[in-house]
Amino acid sequence: MSNKINLTINGMVYEIEPGKTILEAAQDVGIIIPTLCYHKDLCVAGNCRVCLVEVVGQKRLAASCATPCHENMEVLTNTLKVRNSRKHIIELLLSEHNADCTKCYKNGNCELQELAAEYKIMSQDLIDLVPLKNYTIDMFSPSIIKDDSRCIRCQRCVRTCAELQGVNALTVAYKGDKMKISTFFENSMNDVVCTNCGQCVNHCPTGALIEKNYIEEVWEAISDPEKHVVVQTAPAVRVGLGEELGFEAGTRVTGKMVSALKNLGFDSVLDTDFTADLTILEEGTELLTRLKRTLVDKDESVQLPMATSCSPGWIKYIEHMYPEYLEHLSTCKSPQQMFGALVKTYYAKSRKLNPANIVSVSIMPCTAKKFESNRPEMHDSGYRDVDFVLTTRELAIMVKQAGIDFMKLQDKKFDRLMGESSGAAVLFGATGGVMEAALRTAYEIVTGREVPFKNLEITPVRGMEGIREASIKIENPLKAWSFLDGVELKCAIAHGLVNAKTLMEAIKAKKADYHFIEFMACPGGCLGGGGQPIPTSPEIREKRSKAIYDEDDAMAIRKSHENPEILKIYKDFLGEPLGEKSHHLLHTKYVERNRY
């Protein structure tokens, strides 16, 4: 179809694809129009009015993000009227905004600040409205801080919570001058149906929604000679961190990250990937056990499909929204929490350390992990299993504070004992990754053969589609698994809670006969997590995803059950998957939460 339309921008005629907005068309031809409420992940709102342009023949200016192009349209993006109006609008936003930028967590990474700098808003004629408002800061959530005084009412968070997550924790309340972004009954984020996923944080252009940071606490622990500070890093961090420190999106910085962590002064730099491998062994065994109890023992109390439990945003979501399905969740803790429980038991014992003196820190692409580590269930080691959770962004801040020139760092390797991992574990960072890792191991346990995919790449579970399905037929299994002969193992994958909701509704309506489902709260999986570098977009997530798969491909060990440290921990400490020790340290239970 080549029925292109003619569009004139600033006097130059362009042929453009029909159906585009003025903003998209301008971007395509290299003309930058500033935006605030616009976000590639979200529907168009057209409420900030920063992207205004002049359409010849119209008296009023048009919001370019919300105005479709039509044949022979003539657009001017840089007239006096446009510039003055835009400046005026930025001034208006600033007059309502707590603009003490030097005291803001987002100083240097704020879209409003950038615009103010670009338009050189040097003085403020308008009256400062901030003292007239009763702005509040909500600090009660262990994951997210909501500071209304920094909000510009672009509603990106509202659209994120509704469109990407289907949670609707954040909504618009009141009208006129009192209009604000609020929650159910204006309760704290901690007391409403919020999954702590942090997508609102990731999509907020200013400092109105930020993660609760624990940087100072971690510095203090590192500086304490009495403390042995252990750090673990999640798979998705190594493909995101670079963006905060000068690299292109999608750059793998695993070695540099390890090097930086050692420079920061952590006593031991370990890998969450280790417990990701462990999760595969535990969760894979759990799945096979459930299948056996269903197919052989005809045990009707066993719930299928089994759902993954790595994503704490997803866990809190199901606890709130579908508590009657908690039995479907794998009882496995997330890799972070398995790691925490082992650090203060297995690791302490092996290294002859007093667990009371161990501080366990984790670097996560996630804000919900902060909540998870704070759950009362997560004390199975006898101590708080994970003491502090930092996001990818917080780690980048620490690296900068420490004066480390990240680009120049030499690659280093993780320390041993809980530092070895497989390519399968890295996959946990991408949507479909847990499924792929689990299939690589489970299929081999059952049949004694590798999964029938070239280079172990189970492509049907890869990709960015919101909900994906795959099935794998089991033929000629080993004797112990003969009951699975001919069984078609049906799997599904959902990422972004709005897709999780769709899948759960299908299960509820008994229209889904899967055996195993991977749920991830965030779009793209952990690589698009709420703790990852800002900005995010489908393109950026695509690049991070490629990096994850490259990382897997580059690993010597590609299957969780071949990780020698995993074999060792079962031999020396745990015994066997789903054994007594595992049950005590690596598995958990869930709680029913209110829907309001």
Add this chain to the structure above:
Amino acid sequence: MSTSYNLKRADFIFRNENDWEKILIRTIKRDKQELINELISSELKGRGGAGFPTGLKWKLASEASSDQKYVICNADEGEPGTFKDREILTKVPFKVLTAMGICGFITGATKAFIYLRGEYKFLKTDLEKAIDEFEYYCKEIDFDFKIEIFMGSGAYICGEETALMESMEGKRGEPRNKPPFPTHKGYMEKSTIINNVETLAHTFTIFKHGAKKFYDLGVQFSRGTKLFSVSGDTPKPGIYELELGMSLQDFVDEFGDGDTKAVQVGGASGFLVPRKRFNETAIGFKGKLSGISLPTGGSMMLFNSTRSMFNVLDNYLEFFREESCGQCTPCRVGCQQLLIGIKAVKQGAKPANYLDKLLKLTETMQYTAKCGLGQSVANSFSSIVENFREEMIY
């Protein structure tokens, strides 16, 4: 009483006519295109205030392809100083219902709504009875048409057509981006005709008496009659049906108390006209030939010399600050700035020339706000500040 004034009273809307059944059945037997042409030739423009040509709107909706179409009667009468729609729905509801039916016949809509202002809840029971009777008759003549009342909840912005539809869909009453326009994608993303109560009542007149009768009234660009809600410093407040195009001087001669200092035409979102401009101001839609002409949804507020124009403006701005939906920057923050800005000037906290900066701000609001609310705050602000500057400062 002087006889020189040029004020022509009319009596169409409230004329007691019990022939709606006859008009309905007669009209829906006619050719649709012919009906649209008749409406276009009447040059009726929307009576809610914006003045969009009604015939064109119906034509666009009739041409739109949509599996379901809707007709909505906008009875969210919220403009300060307007109270005519309430009277229409009380006195002659069947004219409005019949007009909705005809509109449905022409455009292909089988489902209609009356969006009734929350404060007009007391009208609901009687209106429902009328709808029952109307639907019963429709059934009798085998005309498939249903009308439902949807209650508003008190937000001024929900009178804006797209905010109204959002609110009907159960969402926050916030105006949408346009395009698409409602005739193309309206309520539930379906082609929707939305007309003011009075506009619909006029179409009844047109289909009953013919377009020519309507067209012959009023002046060029402003044909027909209009209901005016007269309030303020007047010995005879009330609702009057007058031909469009009269001069404001004639209006004041008829309704003023002899000491009229200014008239606010079109409610809080309209313009203030000072005494010295009464003669040159005509009440009607802007045409290519006329001088100053001011459209109005019907609100005419008269102020005499005891009134402080600062207080009047202060009152309007307080209204807008609260009634802005709050979504777009220029309207939400602009209204706050204007209100505290004029207070600051009055109190001496800002110099007098700060008013000029505020005038610039209203200009930006006019260019940049998402909907008519934010765009029209400039009307009252600039007309009051420019004409009564000294009252703003001292």
